[in-house]
Amino acid sequence: MIAQPKASHFVDGAYVDDTAGAVIEVIYPATGAVIARLHEATPAVIEAALASATRAQTAWAALRPVDRARILRRAADIIRDRNADLARLETLDTGKPLQETLVADWPSGADALEYFAGLAPTITGQTIPLGRDFVYTIREALGVCVGIGAWNYPSQIACWKSAPALALGNAMVFKPSEVTPLGALQLAEIYIEAGLPAGLFNVVQGRGGVGGSLVTDPRVAKVSLTGSVPTGQKVYAAAAGGMRHVTMELGGKSPLIIFDDASLEDAVGAAMLANFYSAGQVCSNGTRVFVQKGIKARFLARLAERAATIVMGDPLDEATQMGPLVSELQRDKVLAYVQGAVAEGARLVCGGGQGAQAGLFVEPTVFADVTDGMTLAREEVFGPVMAVLDFDDESEVVARANDTQFGLAAGVFTADLTRAHRVIAALQAGTCWINAYNLTPVESPFGGVKASGVGRENGHAAVEHYSQIKSVYVGMGPVDAPY
Ligand code: NDP
DSSP states (O other), rough: OOOOSSEEEETTTTOOOOTTTTTEEEEEETOOOEEEEEEOOOOHHHHHHHHHHHHHHHHHTOHHHHHHHHHHHHHHHHHHHHHHHHHHHHHHHHOOOOOHHHTTHHHHHHHHHHHHHGOOOOOOEEEEEEETTTEEEEHHHHHHEEOOSSSSSSSHHHHHHHHHHHHOOOEEEOOOOSSSOOOHHHHHHHHTTTOOTTTHHHHHHOOOHHHHHHTTTTEEEEEEEEEEEHHHHHHHHHTTTTTTTTEEEOOOOEEEEEEETTHHHHHHHHHHHHHGGGGGOTTOOOOOOEHHHHHHHHHHHHHHHHHOOOOOOTTTTTTOOBOOSSSSHHHHHHHHHHHHHHTTOEEEEOOOTTTTTTTTTTOEEEEEETTTTSSSHHSOOOSSEEEEEEEEEEEHHHHHHOOSSSSSSEEOOOSOOHHHHHHHHHSSSSEEEOOOOOOOTTTTTBBSSSSEESSSBBBBBHHTTTTEEEEEEESSOOOOOOO
């Protein structure tokens, strides 16, 4: 199985390569087969990408917003037309089952292109009357933005970052994770086909070092990262040197709180979605499932029953519901957390092994009797491992849910809507759900508080993060100088 792109990078409207860059082998996680060989960007490629983005951005920002929007909408149409092929490539790149990539990855990317295309022409400034004089404001593009992606939703991340950036008149240089470099190149091709001028969306491949040199370049006005907290801390600090704008979409250890009046089937289904979708490799996952004691036994029994029906296997078979983890590194990390949880005294309810497929697969795994101090309750696993904790009452569970460095997401299941809103108001999290979990429509702002990040992607909120305000004072009379 081969998925070799025409070249490693996409710069100034065309594929380019520089074989002097270190080799990146792209592995299909389900079989371990090498499906493509790329090269890391050399300083010459990085320079070409930044120079072309800088050149192209001014004219792009000067277009009417409707003209920019039309191109984004065309790109969204192309994505939808090619969704089947793009989904297959996403599956090869990530190992996620086709059942997911067909409906989630590129389709949600296309949503972002459509949404920000619609929004762009509606962005206006203000007029602020001051009696005789007045002030007006202009919302301007930032300039050249850098996007750096994680490997779990590589194409969605490329769309979520580039759509608002381009809609508002910026250029973007995007560096995918070196683990999943293929989707962003497709997006670059699609943008050109849709009519985007060369240089406005460039893709450069590489590991952290390539990201590092983009983040500190003086031509860069903004950095948007999706990644782990430690990487976020490094990139945020590096961006601060040049006083650059940042959006940081980082990790989490989000609480999903289930009160004993909740619908059992809905709560079990949501907890499964919140831990097993994409084999658990989702930043906003509800990985600390707090279950009120009155419902705990029934919850665990039904969970084990339903988890046993999850179909693991060939991600290219549309009947498959769970694929492998993305890499050997990730599999080893997840299995080490499973062993650690057993050693710390958590009770294994189901899973815990690799299943018949072995390789990079890990079974859907549930631990009960997890306590707040256990490693499994404190650290992000990024695999299909659910930690179930018990609680007695509302104030106790809120305090325990908030006792973490993270604050990306949170969910509550209850039939008592007053309680639902009260609990959500008290939870320290940027993205919350009531009687639902992990739905992230583009209309809704997405992001975290505390160590989980700064800024928001999607929704009107993203406009703030890809533009800046210029205030213009207009004097309408003689200048009143005291000299
Ligand atoms: P990493 O933090 O390891 O990497 C993220 C990206 O940053 C990669 O492209 C990486 O390159 C790059 N990078 C690494 N070091 C630097 C550096 N010093 N300067 C610039 N760029 C750098 O995350 P993963 O790819 O392992 O993704 C998993 C993490 O992402 C999880 O913690 C998860 O929670 C988080 N995440 C957050 C989301 C959110 O929206 N809040 C969504 C999805 C994931 P390379 O990989 O080549 O080293």
